[in-house]
Amino acid sequence: MNTRWVGMVLGGLFGAVIIAGLYFPILKQRVKQTAKIQPQSEEAARRELTQSLTTNPTEARVKAKLFWASNAHDGSLAPVTIDLPLSNEPPLRAKQVLNTLLAGPADPELRTLPPDAVLLAFYLLPDGTGIADFSEAMASSIPSGIESEQRAVDSLTRTLAANVPQIIRLKILIHGQEVDTLAGHLDLTGAFLVNPRAAQAAIAPQPDALTLPSI
Amino acid sequence: MLLKVKNRDAKQPRWIVDNSFRYACFALFLVSAAFLTLSGRSSAQAPTTSPPASVAPQNANPQTPTTTYSDSRLPRPGLNIVVLDPAHGGTDTGARGTGGIRESEIVLQFALQVRRALEAQGFQVIQTRMANENPSFDDRSAMANAQVGAVFVSLHVASTGLPGTVRVYVNSDLPPSSGGREASGLIPWDRAQAPFLALSHKLGDFVQGNLSIRFRGSPGNAQAAAIRQLRTTAAPAIAVEISSVSVNDRADLDRMAPGVADAIARGVTDFRPSYVVAGVPGGSR
Numbered sequence A: 001m002n003t004r005w006v007g008m009v010l011g012g013l014f015g016a017v018i019i020a021g022l023y024f025p026i027l028k029q030r031v032k033q034t035a036k037i038q039p040q041s042e043e044a045a046r047r048e049l050t051q052s053l054t055t056n057p058t059e060a061r062v063k064a065k066l067f068w069a070s071n072a073h074d075g076s077l078a079p080v081t082i083d084l085p086l087s088n089e090p091p092l093r094a095k096q097v098l099n100t101l102l103a104g105p106a107d108p109e110l111r112t113l114p115p116d117a118v119l120l121a122f123y124l125l126p127d128g129t130g131i132a133d134f135s136e137a138m139a140s141s142i143p144s145g146i147e148s149e150q151r152a153v154d155s156l157t158r159t160l161a162a163n164v165p166q167i168i169r170l171k172i173l174i175h176g177q178e179v180d181t182l183a184g185h186l187d188l189t190g191a192f193l194v195n196p197r198a199a200q201a202a203i204a205p206q207p208d209a210l211t212l213p214s215i
Numbered sequence B: 001m002l003l004k005v006k007n008r009d010a011k012q013p014r015w016i017v018d019n020s021f022r023y024a025c026f027a028l029f030l031v032s033a034a035f036l037t038l039s040g041r042s043s044a045q046a047p048t049t050s051p052p053a054s055v056a057p058q059n060a061n062p063q064t065p066t067t068t069y070s071d072s073r074l075p076r077p078g079l080n081i082v083v084l085d086p087a088h089g090g091t092d093t094g095a096r097g098t099g100g101i102r103e104s105e106i107v108l109q110f111a112l113q114v115r116r117a118l119e120a121q122g123f124q125v126i127q128t129r130m131a132n133e134n135p136s137f138d139d140r141s142a143m144a145n146a147q148v149g150a151v152f153v154s155l156h157v158a159s160t161g162l163p164g165t166v167r168v169y170v171n172s173d174l175p176p177s178s179g180g181r182e183a184s185g186l187i188p189w190d191r192a193q194a195p196f197l198a199l200s201h202k203l204g205d206f207v208q209g210n211l212s213i214r215f216r217g218s219p220g221n222a223q224a225a226a227i228r229q230l231r232t233t234a235a236p237a238i239a240v241e242i243s244s245v246s247v248n249d250r251a252d253l254d255r256m257a258p259g260v261a262d263a264i265a266r267g268v269t270d271f272r273p274s275y276v277v278a279g280v281p282g283g284s285r
Helices: A003-054 A090-103 A146-163 A196-203 B019-044 B103-120 B137-145 B194-214 B250-254 B257-274
Strands: A061-069 A077-085 A119-124 A129-134 A169-174 B003-008 B012-017 B081-086 B124-127 B150-158 B166-171 B223-225 B237-243
Touching (some): A061 A090, A061 A146, A077 A090, A090 A119, A090 A129, A090 A146, A146 A169, A146 B166, A146 B237, B081 B103, B081 B137, B103 B124, B103 B150, B103 B257, B166 B194, B194 B257
Parallel strands (some): A129 A169, B150 B237
Antiparallel strands (some): B003 B012
16 A cells, blocks of 8 residues: 555545534534434324324213322322213223323322333223233333332223223233233233122123023 | 465465364354253252152243152151242343342342341252343242242342332232142142142241331231242242332342341241141142
């Protein structure tokens, strides 16, 4: 490599350093602006999307009971009554109350579910099993621990029990998949009991079913 | 010849590796990896050689241990062994505090003190992990399921809860299946905890009672939760969760260790006379 090439390479590098030095402050300013705007816009977009999908202005407003963490900060849950337009269709109604639960209480300290988690879908099987499919943030953003994970599931099951009596048990999926645990502790391979009375009634033998047909 | 040296223009030597040499290296790597894997597995399972209860794996996981029963090798009945499980480990750090406190590290340190306290009470202690490794849920359960006369204690540190308190959990009710045992007498692997739930509650209450004396604000009785680790454990099993990784100073957690260790050891000792399981040959496990 002769001196002419060395000179050209060094010249090119010097030019690149000058351009980078001029552009860097502008780039830094743009990154700061984007960081400020992004969380707010994502959250707003998500809320708008879920609200538009699940609420209908013609639906009757009813007093829904939602379970968030209690002010005592002892790990227990406390009911909060909110006026909500709720559908009479159990799957849609479940979706509406769960989306409100995910949106969180007035005091963010009393949240039971991660703020960035989204309910992707809710199905209700004929046997009364509700299937709630959450985004991955439900598992990745929840504080890891037996207490916090159990409280999250309790807030879901108790809210459903209070507002959608047709749901007997709840199965939780993460992004359409069955997972072993919520965040390393709570078992998600089974279903959680929502309505124990209905579950017992479903197990009890029905007299009509045992009657043999007369010949 | 495996390596060849060619002189190019007699100035720059060029090294060329034969394909046969590459294949030989790869084969050697495979053989070494297989040997290390097999030797590691056998050493990890070394403590679990005692005669086990009958537990039938129900899932299709080929690594799920299958255990059999042997009357002739039964040790003396009653509670002799504590399987101590420092949760998480390896790539799974568990709960993480803002100050960099990791659950997987803290529980390992707590386990050392709990182990000493239990051994002082005359128990044999088996730990599911001794270092920064992460056995599967089933591998950890298998260590308890392979013992006769054992209880299982899983140690956790929460990311929430009132700092300085400790809670004990037992598995919530599992769906019944022939009273917990199949007609063959085997316990289904995925519901192995079902026949032991009542004993687990008793053990949990003893340990929680001792903890609530030492740590104000802790509940008086064990609570129920659907804990994955406990579900496949065929022994009285509890999870002890300390609050929390969110403390500002790690020393606050370290100071709790002796009290937690003493309470667990006393709780297990108090539970010892209750450890009788009906339906198991010999009357006791």
